[in-house]
Amino acid sequence: MDVDKIVIRQATSYDIVFLSEILVAAAAASGINIPIDDLPDYPDAYQYVEGYYEGSDVGIVAETISGEPVGAAWVRMLLTDDHAVGHSTPELTMGVVPEYRRKGVGELLMKELYRATWGKNIPKISLGVHKENTSAIMLYRKQGWIEDGTFKEYIMMSRKTNV
Known part of the structure; x- marks a missing residue:
């Protein structure tokens, strides 16, 4: 798979099913298994997609040239911020479907998301990554994310969008 054959577009409310799958x-x-049909029963997770797309939400979808969605990245101000470490910053969710992982799609998504958030005057974004997800942690560190602390089994990280 050549990332040159991936198209990036803005996510819309019509993408909520795909965002939910991601x-x-x-x-x-x-390590948290949530049946997609039961997602609304998990409010801590559901807040990442509930009501998407609202005014402050910024998101993108990666698609093949035939229109098949293969990844997405979005940030939103969460309904609760008690999970974050010391800051209230829009939080990132991202993912790539398994058959397109480790092919550059994640890096492409992140690069385009930084542009989109900076363009919407969002100077900083945050995320929580499971401490055992070493490939994601390496990607984030490579892209300039810094560790802010921990929350349960997650490493909380942040990054300025204009660097």
Whole structure:
């Protein structure tokens, strides 16, 4: 798979099913198995997609040239911020479908998301990554994310969007 054949577009409210699938897959990577139909029963997870797209939400979708979604990244101000470490900053959710991982799609998504957030005057974003998700942690560090602390089994990180 050549990332030159991946198209990036803005996420819309019509993408909520795909964003939910990405969210459920990200939760599974952290050892939390949520049946997609039961997602509303998990408010801590559901807040990442509930009501998407609202005014402050910024998101993108990666697709093949035939229109098949293969990844997504979005930031939103969460309904609660008690999970974060010392700051209230829009939080990132991202993921790539398994057959497109480790092919540059994640890096492409992140690069485009930084542009989109900076363009919306969002100077800083945050994320929580499971401490055992070493490939994601390496990607984030490579892209300039810094560790802010921990929350349960997650490493909380942040990054300025204009660097």
